Amino acid sequence: MFEHTVVAVHFSSSYKPLLDSLSELREMGAKEFTLVDVLRVDEPKELSDEHKAEARRRLKQKQEDLEKEGFRVHIESPVGHPAQELVKVAMGAKANLILLASRGEGLWREFFHGSTVLELVRRTSIPTLIERLDPKDDTPISDLFSHILLATDGSKRAEGAETHALELAGGPGNRKLTLLQVSEEEAPADAADRLRSLADQARAKGADVAVRTEEGDPARVISRVAREEHASLVVIGKRGNAPHKELMLGDTAQEICRNVASSVLVVPGNAPLWTR
Structure with a gap:
């Protein structure tokens, strides 16, 4: 069903537990993931060589972890605005799903800056899954499909x-x-x-x-x-x-x-x- 999923990743935010739980999608047909960490064009510190290298290192580490579990995994670190870049990657990959995390309720869903989640959902013609994480410990609230x-x-x-x-x-x-x-x-x-x-x-x-x-x-x-x-x-x-x-x-x-x-x-x- 969700054979190829594009995962929005931002390692300074609530994404480690999200990545750790990707295997849950296996039961819904997941075989391939594209991990995307968008380097914001309006955040100069994210464009430094040091930050780019660290972001790439973390992506490759998670890529290796997921590949050991039998998934095909790609990594992308585009520079630009998160919603626009995520849609570009998902459309180019012909993905079946876009997945991102949300910490807590209300406007916490507007991660990165501003209304990225809403802009992403507005822009895409691909199903989008916003997985809720517990704000206390950044773990999934419950079994997603229960x-x-x-x-x-x-x-x-x-x-x-x-x-x-x-x-x-x-x-x-x-x-x-x-x-x-x-x-x-x-x-x-x-x-x-x-x-x-x-x-x-x-x-x-x-x-x-x-x-x-x-x-x-x-x-x-x-x-x-x-x-x-x-x-x-x-x-x-x-x-x-x-x-x-x-x-x-x-x-x-x-x-x-x-x-x-x-x-x-x-x-x-x-x-x-x-x-x-």
Whole structure:
């Protein structure tokens, strides 16, 4: 499913535990990683020969560690702005996933400087996984795929998120999938049928499935349900029904990326699924 993953790395930040946990993606088909440490063009100290050499040394060390575990690993140290460079590398590598870490809640998700996470998700047409780390010790909060919350509005643009959530829920181990239909007004007439179909497909894959239908502000409802369900991962589409370009980031997805306590997988509506 996620055969080739581009991993955003910044060794002065919360990335060692993230790199140490990459083997968890093996069960979802991971075979190849590209580790990317972007040297910021607006940070002169990162452009010094000493800093470049140390960044490269650490990348090569992690490359060797992952290769010993049987992965193919590439390393990149481009100079520029993080979001732009990560998208360039991911598109050039034809990656299936972009992975980065986030320490804590709220604006801690805006790592490096400013709104890099949001800019990255806006720019890319590749699924992006923001893995939450515990701010106390920089370790993953929980088993990433143990309890998946799929938030859908039933629109065409949510189909990519739905497909990815079903595939993740069908992975090895005892996995739970909560299907959340959320709308600001009364749900469409066919919403119940759509949820039943998704639930049946997930159960056929062996997942433990729960279904919830809620009304209200989507971002607030999704955040609340994620807390109530103790979701380890929230899967959402990049946009809902709004008639904007695919590369734009919807208000709901933006708020979830910034504020939800769980890890978040943002899936563009046209993202293909690479099955194992």
